[in-house]
Amino acid sequence: MQATENKEKVVYWGTGRRKSAVARVRLVPGSGEIIVNKKPGNIYFNRIPDYLQAIKGPLETLGLENDYDILVNAHGGGLTGQADAVKLGVxxxxxxxxxxxxxxxxxxxxxxxxxxxxxxKKYGLHKARKAPQYSKR
Incomplete structure (x- = not known):
């Protein structure tokens, strides 16, 4: 997590993790655009508004939702894990x-x-906690 100055533009970095998802987030002064893995955020997250709201949450708390672009490189996990990882990174x-x-x-x-x-998963069980069916006889 470091701020780097690139051609008069300041970039702020943050890393977020959730489940097995990892998101490397860059905040760049801009218009509030979200780009995840070189795709617009609403397309990457299948136009699910809950994910986009979660990502914008920290910016909305501070009243900066239209001041910074969010550039994300996310991998691992699913969409929910990645969205929460991006939120933490932001x-x-x-x-x-x-x-x-x-x-x-x-x-x-x-x-x-x-x-x-x-x-x-534990040995002797079907899943982490699901045991085989009990048979009395």
Whole structure:
């Protein structure tokens, strides 16, 4: 997570993770456009508004939704995991932008990494917790 200056444009970086998804997020001054893996955000996330709302959440908390473009490189997991990973990456990049952004983002829960992940399968069971059917005789 670092800010780099490139041709008078300042770029703020943030990395987000959720389940097995990883998103490397760049915030660039712009018009509020979301680009994920070189595709527009609404196309990448299949026009599901919940995912786009989640991604814009940290920016809306600070009132910056139309001030920065979000450029994302996401891999691993599914759309839900990637959307939440992008949300965390955006929040972390906003903390890089200005340290005073941290308290409102933390209060809204945007800086907390969700630790839930798929539980491993155990031997003797069908899935992580699903046991074989019990037979009395």
């Amino acid at each position: 929040a972390r990049a906003l903390c890089e932008l200005a340290p005073e952004n941290r308290p409102p983002l933390k209060a809204e829960g945007y800086l907390t990494r969700d630790p839930r992940a798929k539980e491993r």
